[in-house]
Amino acid sequence: MGVVGCNNDGYLNDAKYSEPLPWIGIYIAAASLVCLLAMAADLIHGIGHRKFWFPCKFFTLNSTSLTLIAVAIKLCVDLNTSMPGREDQLAKLSSAVLMCTIMANCMPSLGSMENQEIFMNVMALGILVITLIVNVGMEIGTGVIYVYMKEHVSILISMLVLLGILSFSASVVPSTKSYLEMKYCVRHELASKECAANGKGDKPVIERLKVDLMKYWMMSQTTSPQFVMGRSATCTASGAISLLSAAILAEAILTSYLMKRSLKFCNGQSDYKWSITFILVIQCVAVVVGTVAPAIRWFTAIKFRCPNLRNGGYKKEFKLEYYWIRYLVEMKESPLTIRVKNRRCRKLAHNARNTFLDACIILQTVIVFISKVIRLISIFFFRGIFSCCDLFKSLKNRLWFNSTIPLSNSGSEDDADSKLDLSRFVLYLEGEDDLVHVMVTNNYHAVHHWIQKGKKKKPKILIHLLEGTIISRGFRGVAEFDNHQVPCLDSKEPQNCWALPVVTLTAIAISLPNIRRHLIKHLVTAVNEGLRYIRLIEDCFDMEGNFINLKKAAEMVWLGIDLHNQWLDIDLHKISHHKETPNEVFQQFSDEAKKMYTEEKTTNQHLCLKLSTSKWPIKILATNCMYRISESMLLKYEKKYRYTNEQLFLEMEAMISGIMGACMTNLEKVISTKCANFVIEKRERSVREAAYILGKTGRILDLIEKTTVPPLDEHQMRSIDEWRLAYKLEM
Known part of the structure; x- marks a missing residue:
């Protein structure tokens, strides 16, 4: 009788080891599908909320997403399973490109994390990416990957650059948050004073609240941690790299199917069998969908920067703003908290720490410079297209000028809003002063949009x-629901x-x-x-x-x-x-x-x-x-x-x-209170909810304004018992 696990010849029976691989392939395809759906949800959410910098709400860097990513890229790290056919080799490449796409997609999510959380997630992602790069290099060396060599090398370089961009962008989050929070406190005090003065005017309550909301919205939107990260040079550069990676995958697919004679593939079938088709299709769709958001961020950034360069502002592009290295400099200047009694060891540790941080500062400078160069090259490449678009718009405005003249100057809602200067409430970083007008323009009518959306859902x-x-x-x-003459039960x-x-x-x-x-x-x-x-x-x-x-x-x-x-x-x-x-x-x-x-x-x-x-x-x-x-x-x-x-x-x-x-009658105060949310991650959502509530309850506020209210102060109006007492005193 043979030993369990051995064949008739006494050798280890490894024929069955590959039998589960098609089902593992389905597992990989399922993980890729979840990543696809999460990125698609973020894309739809960004379009629906008119946030064309596409914040990460559903697909962020965390333990769950990192586990999904590890499963989705399993083909890249599979060292010893033969992948002979066309689809097998393309699936290897698509897994690597998917990794690049995911990294570019997740970059804004760094802004909404705490320092410790950023460090842990970036470290975990770094380990995953380095493992992938090393394994793919070994597969190229052993011949598991035998076609698309140039494509794989290009993707690995892109992946390494993206990892560097993402890692060093993470170090900027603490300094930008603290700087913008300081500016927010100053502007919030100004807005509060203006809102208090505005409340004493003769304007209807809805108009007063709308003006207040526009100010708070501008502050909350421009200090949104994900928006700050999304409009940065490094994030826009990651969009360009993601687009380039997707283009490399597209080129490989087209070459393999349209120019079949140019590439020779081995005979046979991989152990993943029929599941490899599912993996390839789902990952290709995930790359296409996942590339849209980073590409739009990149395109929007170069579109906004283009007018500035026409006026000779390209020199500013090469300036390194201090906030990029502020956190690293502060770490270098802070004392080293290490409990070592030996003076020589302490000195050695201190010098080693400083040398490491100096290297990080140099590397950060290089990464920012490369990111700005990518953005600058993109601008020069597209400036002709933007000029043609501007010319077309100008011509269109001239041709249709007569039809756009207003029939009356009765003072519409938009005319009233146009007199409001919101540029004072735009909070921006060093080097972003040219974007103030753009941020005002893009966010000017956001409050009106949410008010209108609320009106459609009003409680009729x-x-x-x-x-x-x-x-x-x-x-x-x-006063009528509870008679004071009723005897108490207790x-x-x-x-x-x-x-x-x-x-x-x-x-x-x-x-x-x-x-x-x-x-x-x-x-x-x-x-x-x-x-x-x-x-x-x-x-x-x-x-x-x-x-x-x-x-x-x-x-x-x-x-x-x-x-x-x-x-x-x-x-x-x-x-x-x-x-x-x-x-x-x-x-x-x-x-x-x-x-x-x-x-x-x-x-x-x-x-x-x-x-x-x-x-x-x-x-x-x-x-x-x-x-x-x-x-x-x-x-x-x-x-x-x-x-x-x-x-x-x-x-x-x-x-x-x-x-x-x-x-x-307390709704007005509730709306104002929602605007004063000092938690940076919740601030934008809170103001948006306030605008939505105003839209839903606008008619109710109008009715309340026309009704006589008893002489109660702000705190008394919150209590039903104070209202009852006020009416009782009137009787």
Whole structure:
């Protein structure tokens, strides 16, 4: 009997070793497909958000992406599997080109990383790239790669240059961030003063907020870490190298299929068999898709720089700005934190460190110089095309001049915006002063775009409800929902939040008997829309978390109402059918709430004694609110003959509308607060969200501006209890 694993002759049976390779090929193709989809998502995201420097949102340098890349380029590092055919050799080349494409794509993502994270990710990528280069070199030497020698050598050189560009670009991130943050603080203070002065003017609230948002947007956009990296000389140079790598792959494919006689391939089939076709096709598509974003960055950069060179500004291209080497210089000047007692060893370590950093500074200078030379050559190559385009635009403007004359000078929105000088709020690095006008032009209408996008998603039902109530009745619903004459269930009374009374009143309103279905649906939809903004306002101002349980109680109650037509397991549909008068509905809710409150309070007595009222269990808070509101409704509408059921429903609807409207008087402050986000990575998104919210709630802000608001200061307006007290004092 033979030994397990040996053949009949006693030798190791390695015939089966290659059997899994086709499935490993599918694994490689799948990893390449994920990389393709991630790069495509970033491309679509950039186009959709009009960010033609294409930030990395889906495909960034991290542990997950590095693992995927390692799988996708496995063919390049496979030293001993024979690859005899045309597709086999092309797949080897496509894997190397894919690596170049990925590196060029991921460069902007360095800007959004912390220093330690940058170091770890760049080191991991460096190990991966060096391994690939060494293995491909060995494969060329052993004959595993026997065609496309020049192409492989060119790609390896490009890959090494890209690694150097990416590594030394990473060292610039800390210094550019700190410099732009310092400038941002100064400009933010200026913008805050101007916005405060602007708020005292006679302009409508929407116009005031739009002007404020434009200033903050310009600051946040131009200091976006990924945008700073994306517009740098090294990043644009990486786009040119990526495009060149893709062109080399295209040349190899065309040569192998159109000029078959010029290349001779070996007979036979690789062990990857049919899977090699999948790998080649997917990786070629990934290279095409992945090259688009870096190529557009490169093309956009040379287009913006071209007018400056026409005026003799090419000399500036060869200047090395200090921020490129600032971090390395600061490292050199800082003391060496090494615990060595021997003075000679400390001196040796210090000198070695300085020598290494001097070499890095020289290498950084060379890389920046090469990047600028690539950009300069590109500009000289394309300047003729740009001149022809400018000439064509000029001719077109002259021919169509008469048709573009405005019919009236009534002062459109764009005309008003054109008077606003935003160049003061553009934050830029040394050597980028020529790009200020370009950055202003490209970002000028971004806020308007997001406002318009928000307008398309405005809460129509909520607006309709508010239009029908708060103009005629104001915000008095805040004072009416909870009568101070109602006896408390406990010696300590919990605070109120905005959302919980709204959802509790809605539960009671839709339980009233004989109410038409469309009225209930209209109210539920309006409350659903309104709660989004109430949550936004409460989350914005509840920084200390005092209202967390109250907000959770509101969410729990509303989830039951919206999805199951229930208030804490009580079927609202049954109540509306089994009760004949509103007072019976109010009484049942009061009794049920009181019963549940007592049960929950007994169960959680020890918690209630230790915790403040706002941190009581959410069921206690929900039942207490229901008890007080249902008892208040009993007191308010005890003369039931004055109202029909439907009239009473509309009265309660107006009360809900008044509470939501009062809460939304804080929207202006929320929008302003979102603009003041000091976290550099979140700043741009925060301002964009503020513009989007302004677009969605513009009509609501108009309504609020036309309605009389009680004399409350900024902090009092955030609290529903302060509103109730203000209306109580007026009575």
